[in-house]
Amino acid sequence: MTPILTARGLTVQYPGSATPALDAVDIDVLPGESVAIMGASGSGKTTLLHTLAGILRPTAGTVTLAAASGPVAVHALDDAGRARLRREELGFVFQQGLLLDELTALENVAVARMLAGVPRHQAEGEAAQWLAHLGLQGMEHRRLGQLSGGQAQRVAIARAQVTGARLIFADEPTGALDSTTGAEVLDLLLAAVAQGRTLVVVTHDPGVAARADRVVTLRDGRVVADERRAARAGGSGGGEAVHRVATVRGGQVEHTTVAAPYDEARR
Ligand SMILES: Nc1ncnc2c1ncn2[C@@H]1O[C@H](COP(=O)(O)OP(=O)(O)OP(=O)(O)O)[C@@H](O)[C@H]1O
Ligand SMILES: [Mg+2]
DSSP states (O other): OOOSEEEEEEEEOOTTOSSOSEEEEEEEEOTTOEEEEEOSTTSSHHHHHHHHTTSSOOSEEEEEEEETTEEEEGGGOOHHHHHHHHHHHEEEEESSSSSOTTSBHHHHHHHHHHTTTOOHHHHHHHHHHHHHHTTOTTOTTSBGGGSOHHHHHHHHHHHHHHTOOSEEEEESTTTTSOHHHHHHHHHHHHHHHHTTOEEEEEOSOHHHHHHSSEEEEEETTEEEEEEEHHHHHTTHHHHHHHHHTTBOTTSSOBHHHHTTTOOGGGO
16 A cells, blocks of 8 residues: 655754754555554654654655645645645644634634635535534534633544545644543544544554554654554454444544545545
8 A cells, every 4th residue: 555654764853952853763654544653752753743744844854745646745845835735735633722712613614724715605614514523513603712622622623624634643632631532532533534534643642542553652763663453452452443433422423424524526
């Protein structure tokens, strides 16, 4: 299978730091898989995610994205090129900060489509559909500050998907949530994977890692382990975990309905 994302020799040396934050990392991400990136604080997880996602330019090495239009050398793009790539091809769910507090839930999602030139009316229609699919019907016109942490993460997940992005990056998406709410947010991210999207998620949460297809562990900026679930679970446990992505607990949402607005043909 052709990887959706390929990194070779990825190295990041922050100015003034004696050792590299990322040290010649090679990684291939396959389409449709969920990859958890783990490791101690300071091991380079966020640096790796930001470099893979074109937020940060590596000091050395390459990142190649298999975009719909063909391969893109992400590391070689200038700031504007990387901003455009992030807007058009990628989705992001971070612990906090990417959504705008002064906008409503609906506006936060719709703006992602309006940036792509979609007229406001249509963008808001698509946004409303995604918010409803993620269990936020009736909350569209609340400002972010009027939502709980878990609800705000649902808005972020809607925003990450409304553009049709095939690749979603998440950094500690459950980090600020209690375990039940965190599990619900994870359900929604894995439902997106079940619908064919690819997820790269940085996490300290063993619950997230247990349910990802693959766990990549960093230490001092290097990959020290890269395990797939079949190998970790030894068979039956893995099957159960795959099955669980089909349900969203405690909400009206079922993953079968999450797929509806996502249309590969639209791209
Ligand atoms: N902007 C920066 N300038 C200088 N050093 C940085 C910068 N950002 C991160 N670092 C350093 O790079 C290393 C890796 O940081 P990174 O944020 O990638 O770690 P992390 O694994 O995400 O940690 P955490 O789990 O605490 O979020 C750390 O030693 C950190 O201090
Ligand atoms: Mg981090």
